Amino acid sequence: xxxxxxxxxxxxxxxxKKLTVTCSQNMNHEYMSWYRQDPGLGLRQIYYSMNVEVxxxxxxxxxxxxxxxxxxxxxxxxxxxxxxxxxLYFCASSSLYSPDTQYxxxxxxxxxx
Amino acid sequence: DAKTTxxxxxxxxxxxxxxxxxxxxxxxxxxxxxxxxQIHSQGPQYIxxxxxxxxxxxxASLIITEDxxxxxxxxxxxxxxxxxxxxxxxxxYGQNFVxxxxxxxxxxP
Numbered sequence: 001x002x003x004x005x006x007x008x009x010x011x012x013x014x015x016x017k018k019l020t021v022t023c024s025q026n027m028n029h030e031y032m033s034w035y036r037q038d039p040g041l042g043l044r045q046i047y048y049s050m051n052v053e054v055x056x057x058x059x060x061x062x063x064x065x066x067x068x069x070x071x072x073x074x075x076x077x078x079x080x081x082x083x084x085x086x087x088l089y090f091c092a093s094s095s096l097y098s099p100d101t102q103y104x105x106x107x108x109x110x111x112x113x
Numbered sequence: 114d115a116k117t118t119x120x121x122x123x124x125x126x127x128x129x130x131x132x133x134x135x136x137x138x139x140x141x142x143x144x145x146x147x148x149x150x151q152i153h154s155q156g157p158q159y160i161x162x163x164x165x166x167x168x169x170x171x172x173a174s175l176i177i178t179e180d181x182x183x184x185x186x187x188x189x190x191x192x193x194x195x196x197x198x199x200x201x202x203x204x205x206y207g208q209n210f211v212x213x214x215x216x217x218x219x220x221x222p
Contacts, residue, residue: 043212105156
């Protein structure tokens, strides 16, 4: 089954404790993105990647890092999480040949205390 | 990317057509109109997209005005499972989407 998976789905952590949210897709897609969703603000893009070793900032990249060492994986790293990074995070992927159709993962709900 | 304006909420009776409007008056010539929906807090789901012509697929129809300043998403026979937030987005090549607050569609029995 074609899908985007994220882990963990739920995470409660404390300020300053480094964490990684993994994202993996099995569709051989070139494009991958991370979004965060906050009440009243909609979904905002954090980072995106157009292929392996190619990443770029989205609208709200501060406090986040990403890497794209393999085509299927696009982890989101929070080196020193803060409470304002409490949010619902989505990973998405799309094909080079059909970039319009983004497939989203199930979401990761992160709480930073 | 151009900004879109959608009504915050709409109701529709089950079995009837749901018509969701979107204004994108500053859309540029190479920007497409996309529609996604999000059921509860699940990941958004692609519905349909178009440039100039009207489009139809198994989920919905997209009507774009001739001046491209507005569009309407039509769900021909809404069901309770279509209750969701619907996002209208304009973008070049489907990247760097900006999801606004969308329209919360409630399908009523």
